Amino acid sequence: xxxxxxxRNADLMKAIRREIASSPYGxxxxxxxxxxxxxxxxxxxxxxxxxxxxxxxxxxGKTPCRDIRRKRQWxxxxxxxxxxxxxxxxxxxxxxxxxLTTAHAPSFYISPAxxxxxYHEQQRISAAIRSSRPKTSGDTPQLPHRA
Numbered sequence: 001x002x003x004x005x006x007x008r009n010a011d012l013m014k015a016i017r018r019e020i021a022s023s024p025y026g027x028x029x030x031x032x033x034x035x036x037x038x039x040x041x042x043x044x045x046x047x048x049x050x051x052x053x054x055x056x057x058x059x060x061g062k063t064p065c066r067d068i069r070r071k072r073q074w075x076x077x078x079x080x081x082x083x084x085x086x087x088x089x090x091x092x093x094x095x096x097x098x099x100l101t102t103a104h105a106p107s108f109y110i111s112p113a114x115x116x117x118x119y120h121e122q123q124r125i126s127a128a129i130r131s132s133r134p135k136t137s138g139d140t141p142q143l144p145h146r147a
Contacts, residue, residue, distance in 0.1 A: 001047055008045040009118050012108055015039045016119055033112040033119065041105040044077055052096050055081050059092075073109040 015036040023032050044051065054064035058078040065071055080099045081092070090098075108115070 004045045004047070007043075008041070008108065009122060011042050012036065012110075012115060012118055013122050015041075015108070016115065029119075030112050030116065033115040037108045037110055037112055037115050039107065041108045044073065044100055044103070044105045045108075046073070046077075046100070048097060048100060051077060051100055052093060054078070055096055056092065069109045069111065072107075073105070076106050 016033065019032045019036040019039075023035075046054075054074040055078050057064040058074055059082070063071065064074045077096075077099065080103050081095045084090075084095045084099060085092070110118075
C-alpha cells in the first residue's frame, strides 16, 4: 500500500507541475491544486483486495464507504468493471484485476487541501535531498582568477 501512496504522490506532483506551468502568473495555489486533483490519474491507487471488496459490495447494491471522494472512486471503478463484464464475460476477480492494471482513474480522489499537504511534503523532501548532497566545484559558478 505504501508503494501505491508514493506512486500517487509522484503522479500528483507531475499533475501539479503541469498545472503550474499552464496557469497564468499569480494564480492562487489552491485553484491550481483543485484543477490538478481533478485531472485523470494514471491509475487507481488501491490494492486489489480493497478494490475487489468495494466492487463486490457496490454490485450487490451496498455502499462500501461514506467518504464522498472514496464513494466516487468506488463508483467509477465499479462502472469500469461492470462495462468490462458486459463486453467480455469473465470472473469478477479477473475483471477487477484487468481494470486496475489497464485503466486510468478519472481523478486523484483527494481534496485540494490534501494535495497542498503532499505538495509541501514533497518540496521539503526535495530540499533535504538537495542540501544533503556534497558540494562539488560544479555546483557553484566560480569567477575566473585574475593575476
